[in-house]
Amino acid sequence: MDAGIVLLVLGLVLLSGSALAAFCWAARNGQFENLDEAPEVIFDESEPVGQTSDRFPEARRRS
Amino acid sequence: MSDLLRPLESDSAVERAEIDRSLRAPVLFFMATGIVWLLLGSVLGTLAAFKMSFPHLLDSEDWLTFGRVRPAHLNMVIYGWASAVGIGVGIWLMGRLCRVVLRHRGLLLAAGVVWNLGVAAGTIGILAGESRSIEWLEFPGWATPILFVAYALIGTWGVIMFRYRQPGHVYVSQWYLLAAFLWFPWLYATANILLIWQPIQGSATGAVNWWFAHNVLGLWFTPIGIASAYYMIPKVLGRPIHSYYLSILGFWSLALFYSWNGMHHLIGGPFPAWMVSASVVASVMMFIPVIAVAINHHLTMRGHFDALKWSPTLRFTVLGAMTYTLVSFQGSLMANPAPNNLTHFTDYTVGHAHLGLYGFFTMTMFGAMYYIVPRLVGREWPSATMIRWHFWLAATGIALMVATLTLGGFLQGLELNDPQSSFLASLQVAAPFRLIRAASGILLSAAHLVFAVLFLWMLLGRGERRATPTLLAESSVPAV
Amino acid sequence: MNKLPLLFVGILCVFATSWIGLVAYPYVKLGHLEPAVTKDGQLVPAPLTASAVAGERVYAANGCIYCHSQQVRPAWLSTDIEKGWGPRQTVARDYAGQRPGFLGTMRTGPDLTNVAVRRPDPAWHFQHLCEPDVATPGSIMPAFRFLFKVQPVHGAPSADAVAVSGPHAPPAGMEVVPTQEARDLVAYLLSLKHTDPLPEAAQP
Secondary structure: OOHHHHHHHHHHHHHHHHHHHHHHHHHHOOOOOOOOOHHHHHOOOOOOOOOOOOOOHHHHHHO | OHHHOOOOOOOHHHHHHHHHHHHHHHHHHHHHHHHHHHHHHHHHHHHHHHHHHOOOOOOOOHHHOHHHHHHHHHHHHHHHHHHHHHHHHHHHHHHHHHOOOOOOHHHHHHHHHHHHHHHHHHHHHHHOOOOOOOOOOOOOOOOHHHHHHHHHHHHHHHHHHHHOOOOOOOOHHHHHHHHHHHHHHHHHHHHHHHHHHOOOOOHHHHHHHHHHHHHHHHHHHHHHHHHHHHHHHHHHHOOOOOOHHHHHHHHHHHHHHHHHHHHHHHOOOOOOHHHHHHHHHHHHHOHHHHHHHHHHHHHHHOOOOOHHHHOHHHHHHHHHHHHHHHHHHHHHHHOOHHHHHHHOEOHHHHHHHHHHHHHHHHHHHHHHHHHHHHHHHOEEOOOHHHHHHHHHHHHHHHHHHHHHHHHHHHHHHHHHHOOOOOHHHHHHHHHHHHHHHHHHHHHHHHHHHHHHHHHHHHHHOOOEEOOOOOOOOOOOOOOO | OOOHHHHHHHHHHHHHHHHHHHHHHHHHHHOOOOOEEOOOOOEEOOOOOHHHHHHHHHHHHOOHHHOOOOOOOOOOOOOHHHHOOOOOOOOHHHHOOOOOOOOOOEOOOOOOOOHHHHOOOHHHHHHHHHOHHHHOOOOOOOOOHHHEEEEEOOOOOOOOOOOOOOOOOOOOOEEEEEOHHHHHHHHHHOOOOOOOOEOOEOOO
16 A cells, blocks of 8 residues: 555545535535526626627727 | 645636736747647748759758658647647647646746757758658657656646646537647657567557557647647637536547547558457447537527637637548548548548648647737737638638548549559549649748747737737727 | 535536546556566566656657557457557556556557557668668658767767668668767667567457
């Protein structure tokens, strides 16, 4: 049982442990409810749903 | 810790501007250095390709021999370009989605400098003859810890941003990014410990090597690319992602199946059959997350494909996302023993690798940069013509590269597997394809030069200045 | 959606098992293999000479794996054995002692598992490294002239002077001799022979 495998098992436990903790927290925090609203978080009042937000430079100058 | 981040003004446009301003220096730094490595890496890759057609090309110097130039190319584009731009885009996405202003960004910049020093040192090490010939991990053992230290800082910052985000829903891109930030150090540390610092012996190195290399593709690059596509496509269109349930399915099934894929690089190799079989099964199961993502993107885009005409971001991103589907299907098929028999050891695999890393990841990152950079420098891209040149040179280059490697590799495989055929026949049949492939490298290098000039102009302030804090003007084009 | 934590635990376990299956298991089972001992006390694979061990580093430094594989796949899966790459498939024990194992994933050049059987003469190897396309016409292997030095002939030619005949042939009164690196590399190449039967892979 040398140092290499001890380090790796430790890494495995720490990383998966923290991932598990993160997930449990997410579940408790209500991240998996209201999934119909969730996709709209990337929009807001100034960049709302229904408004595009990218242009080729010339196209805009023309308009 | 909370003094690192502070709550924002409620007006959303101003809030966005504040976030962008705080992220500007580190994100642009990673992007700029990434582009430099992309240029150098493309040149070296093209050189390596031409050496296969003209073996006497520059063959007198030891540091220019094919066996050193080729891994130097690989590591420059993986760590110098792809990882760096992935970090830059990932940090920006995390900042925007968490809606936090970043403070102490000097530390992130320092990490970026260290990262680049590590890449430079490692590349010089390979050319100097210090490579250990472990695929995707050729940097000598004294260079890899530099990368790990830089990454520790970067990854920690990503997690902290997540921890201190504004309350509310966590968007699917944030899951992918968080997962990528956590998976990468695990992969990198394991591979470094078992292959370089306390090296294991023999065929076990093959197993660990390909667990590492394939997972860098699927658990580091893929999540960053998908996270970007999941943000850019709906954001540019102004339409939310079609199905959030599908995005959840896609994420968790990726996490479930991807990490077992690695052994499909070694089918027929000296390993217990169950290891290879498990990888084949996992490779086929990958159809699930790939189809989930494809359906989601397609249904979001459906009816709006004309956006590809006016949006540089979408043009690159959608091509990248479609390529993700294509290359994943190809990979799932290649992993089965019967087709693998033909494709293993040939140029076909090289074509597949470039289709994934360039056709999917690099194109998606270009798309992200076309969206992000104007918002960071406060200007619009100075030339639509040059953007078009970048796109067509890159798309043509990669299509030509993949087509020649795929067809040539297939024919090469037929010769290699034919007991009646000489080894020379496999070289002769592949030769014309390899030459055209080398020429495609020139197209790609030219594309990168065009993009580098565009990027430099943006940094130097040659674009059109916007009055509003978050660039791209009032949308005078009606929602499609 | 209260089933999600359970789903997550399941997924996490599977991800962790990939680590166990593809990393920890090979490490434990395959990472410490010793050569097998035959009835008359021979070791299979035979231990490498010191020069061959140094040659492994030259092999790694110059990226030979990017064109050459070192694995013979089994007959039920491929035509490797029919093609003549070896009389039997290679198994884990064949790579015992190699750090890292040079399995390779490309056959731009021939598989080298049994190159010492096909090419047992060191003189051929020296010439091939110096001018591959003269030694094997049609080859696209780059020349490794930097592993050799050109020196004046003193009286009789050196015993290991390389018979270079192509465009880089030495001028009159000069000869090409291998450096220690070239010698080490060739010693390593001449150790590449995996034809003896092993308990896991008897001869067909």
